[in-house]
Amino acid sequence: MSKIQSLRGMSDLLPDQSPSWQFLEAKVQSLLQSYGYREIRFPLLESTDLFKRSIGEVTDIVEKEMYTWLDRNGESITLRPEGTAGCVRAGEQNGLLRNQVRRLWYSGAMFRYERPQKGRLRQFHQFGAEVFGLEGPDIDAEILVMIARLWRDLGIHDHINLQVNTLGTAAARAEYRQALVDYLLARKADLDEDSQRRLDSNPLRILDSKSSQTQSLLDQAPCLHDFIDSESRQHFDAVCARLDSAGVVYEINPRLVRGLDYYGKTVFEWVTDSLGAQGTVCAGGRYDGLVEQLGGKPTPAVGFGMGEERLVLLLDAVGAVPDSVGRQLDAYLVAVGDVGHIAFEYSETIRSQCPQLRMQNHCGGGSFKSQMKKADRSNAEIALIVGEDEAATGNISVKYLREKKEQQLLPVADVVKLLNQL
């Protein structure tokens, strides 16, 4: 009988890795909240149509990467491949978006049926934030400045670069798309295979093809910026001006297009070269048409997603997580001899009076030596020792495991005092 193992691309997050995740999550949450974002939670499962209508029918995500199946009632349902669609649906359905400004954030698992790779899993995790009801460039800039602050808080700002671009209005993009297709169609034979395929599926994606031959072909191609409408142009200039004054360094990349259909105007991508091929660590943009497209009133919106796995990978690669985050215990309680019940009493007294204390009671017996060994391996700062002598006199021996300090024999009440000063 073979053992059951996890599904492909579904990984377990083990205790040794959780400090990095906790560090990341704590920083992100407190930063978002400090900018006035409020948490929203919505289901992992949604109607398949939600994603088809928002992400775009002909995108790779919808065509081949969604976990989709028929529910028992015959309805087609899908595990969310990204967060924006569900967030918009939840906001709209609950009346959050009616003529109001909303700053929302969320985090959680997303699912895409892809071949696993470094920084890419089938079940992966994202933080996302979406702002509704603001159409000006100020919020676009605020988001970018906020994210830049996050990188500083996390200690990874030296390893991430910002790329920005504007896609203009849907009309401008359609016009450009046609011009690009016309240009490339005439040179189809010189395009790489993938780009030839994209000519009719998603021509804009050809712009960030990795083929050098295709790239050199694009040098002479019509440029998106020449097609951008003046309003989008001004909007983008204003965003850039704010970034300049905030001291946020960025690169304007006219070939940056996002894969999801709903983006327009400002788009951006934060990229690192420390993670191999999956270097995009955070990406997003403006999607003023989506709420209406999903049945709501016209509502301007901007948002972004951040890949948690990728950020953790980067944090670890750079050594940005402080050691203190990993420490799980302050004290380890050793009980030697026939004193189990007394040690247990002591420990409960201590816990009641030291609510912050992280203490592990030794269970399972064993020699003094082996218990001390476990105390050491536990990474605790100190060992609290209860033996026959201590139990008989109401004392506890306090031994420092990480620093050179004399062992102390103290009454339980004094131990409480000492622990509260840690």
Added chain:
RNA sequence: GUGGCUGUAGCUCAGUCGGUAGAGCACAGGAUUGUGAUUCCUGAGGUCGCGGGUUCAAUCCCCGUCAGCCACCCCA
């Protein structure tokens, strides 16, 4: 979906030109009775990913399959 590399102890890996396997770390016990990290001794732990084929004999060769890693595609 495509390609390359890999799958042996809890972890990292070695190995057998085909005769059912070892190291380091980790774990458990001990080096005279209540003191951890160093050192020394001892021990436990593996149907060598799974299925099939060739063979007297396969963990090693062949085929298939599953999984992992990396890259393409795509994306966070």
